[in-house]
Amino acid sequence: MITRSEGGDSRTHHCERPLVAAVEKLSKPRPHLPIDYALNHGHYIRGEPKK
Numbered sequence: 358m359i360t361r362s363e364g365g366d367s368r369t370h371h372c373e374r375p376l377v378a379a380v381e382k383l384s385k386p387r388p389h390l391p392i393d394y395a396l397n398h399g400h401y402i403r404g405e406p407k408k
Contacts, residue, residue: 391401399405 400407
């Protein structure tokens, strides 16, 4: 397996990593969410203090 640190681009090795290929195919940008949404989702969902 070629890793990014070895100079390979992970997007070119879909035959070795079918799960990654499927995720990249279905993923899409989410510009409507704040940048810190993953860290502070409790704040945005339930009003908890931000971390």
